[in-house]
Amino acid sequence: MPGVWQRHPRYSLLVVVVLVTTLYLLVPIQQDSLASPLFTMSDNDLPSRMERANRIYNKVLEDRKGLIKKFGPTPKEIAVFPEDKAPWPPYTVWDFFPAAFNCPHEVERQGALGDGGKWVCGLSRVREKPNCVVYSFGINYESSFEAEILRNTHHCEIWGYDYSVNAFGPEIPSESKHRTHFKPYALGGEDKHDSEEKIPMYTLDTLLKMNGHEFIDILKIDIESWEFTTLSALIKPYLISGKPLPFGQLQIEIHLWHKSFDEILEWWEMLEEAGLRPFWTEPNLVYLNYNRDSRTSDLAEYSFINVKGNNIFIQDPPSPSHDDVEHD
Template identity: 30%
Template sequence: MWSEVVNYVSAGQDVLIIDVGYLTEKVVDHVIKNGLLNKMQQLSIRISYGDPKSGIKYLAALKHLKKLFEAGFRIYWSRPELTGILQNNKNRTSCVYLDMIYNVCRSLQDTTKHDKDVNIIQNRTDHTYLVIPDDQALSKLNNKEITELYIRYLTSVQIHCKEVIRLGSVTDGGWNVCHDKSYRPSLPCLVYSFGINWDFSFDAAIVEAYSCDVHSFDPSMQRTDFRRAGHIWFHNLGLGNKTEIYRKDKWKISTLKDIYSDLGHKSTTVDILKIDIEAMEWISIPNMIQTGAIVNVRQLLVEFHAYSVLLQHLYILRSIYNEGFRIYWYHRNPGKRNIIQGKFVENTACYEVYFIRI
């Protein structure tokens, strides 16, 4: 039996992966009851409680998650499975990938010692994170090293948000928000959403969750300004480093500072600033920093686009860090046209990166 093999070969530093579809409930029960988790350091599980047609078995999922928590495992990452999206609710999926880690390093844990000694072990944690070095160090990097640093940086978490919630569509169009009390929007609140492409699911979910005023921007829709709902205003306007008519597409674009002025938000806190503007972020963000417009922002959500990584991209990411923003979540855009094959893993040209201002 496979459980006997695990017990035999395990040395307490193992990773257990469970991806068994509709057998999830049965296998997780077996793993918990037979003590297999006692030898595991990490657990990766594809939880599948229900199906797209019948819905989600929330109670069964919560019972197992509670047992895993009581066994000492803590979730450090999650990813929705797109094939499990519910037929009657495109904002929910019956299938989620969860990555967990045991709350103590097992190789350091000595079960013969007292609890206070275990607490000491728990505190032996490296709280540092990856940062972008100074100009002198960056100038010594070759193109391959620049790209590797860029990817590592965008996929490194710098601060812990305990409750990350998905608002809007599970697929492209929805975004995550840090819902921790210190960072979540509270009334009166304001959200700017750049890049809509006719998908207002995130903007509508923001209103439903927080009752914020939401201003949505997208010149590519070629639609005149209108009020979509009680708290949502659409603007036929894009974000850039100048206020002008963008020559390539004849779109009207503006700096964030000028938009603040035009909408009467010069001194108003922007609780969430979402930017998905197809590589225009690389010219817009430096202007936001230079003009001080970014100072008003509490949460910054950006999709970074780079099929070819430049040194300038690292400078801009470092400047965001220097403004006090820390990454709490990221998401690789899995669209086929964005995939770049790496040596061991697939990378993407588009990363959704989520920041909170500390």
């Protein structure tokens, strides 16, 4: 008997075409076939996402050099907020520091919309973490950020510090208060907390030792422009020693009051050298609205992830060994 191909050649050819097309579509697209090497569709594990994010951010670093050369050509010649006169330079200081690092996890706002809330990268990574530690500097009786962190995690404990108030804000849920710890201290670049000091000031390293901590998963800082001197004093010893910073991510409000561009650039590059990469930013429009005589938006919220070390946001935790599983 004649075969199917002989009896129905057109039908058989159609079947072959359908099979070949289906196999083609099911084969993962390889990186070499993509127009841009920055993106892959076959590799989406955490190391691959981190590698892509680093490549994208490195391009931004090169673009910054070009922007400085264009409007400078040196940092000392760049205005933080150029005056409105011809020829008008179309830039502000914030254009040099975009939040261009891709968080390798979900980005989610914790706390109130508007003033008080912060953007966090990968809160799911610490949702079940048994030793999750959060430090918050600058409370001012507004604790929606801290309250939502507590609601959305099972074990995170929060250490709050603010010398201008005597407690967290009213947003802290009563069922989670046992996971909060408050002291009326200020964060500083040096320890000044003897009996003669009106404002007890502690370094981050001292507070870590006092609390028995080695690492902070999430660090929030809002200390009204003291972030420049405080973070400089905190970070420089780690740069000298080569050790990674003792926190996984940083939510901070940056105040540019009385700062020149070259000062800001030097401070920012110190953050980058230490491993901090900005993944989110927003201007403080509340401040700008209530200072309408000012034409500069010199306050901005930034969120950074620490890409050095082995923190939970950039590396997967080791899988339990066979012995550990059997023991459990």
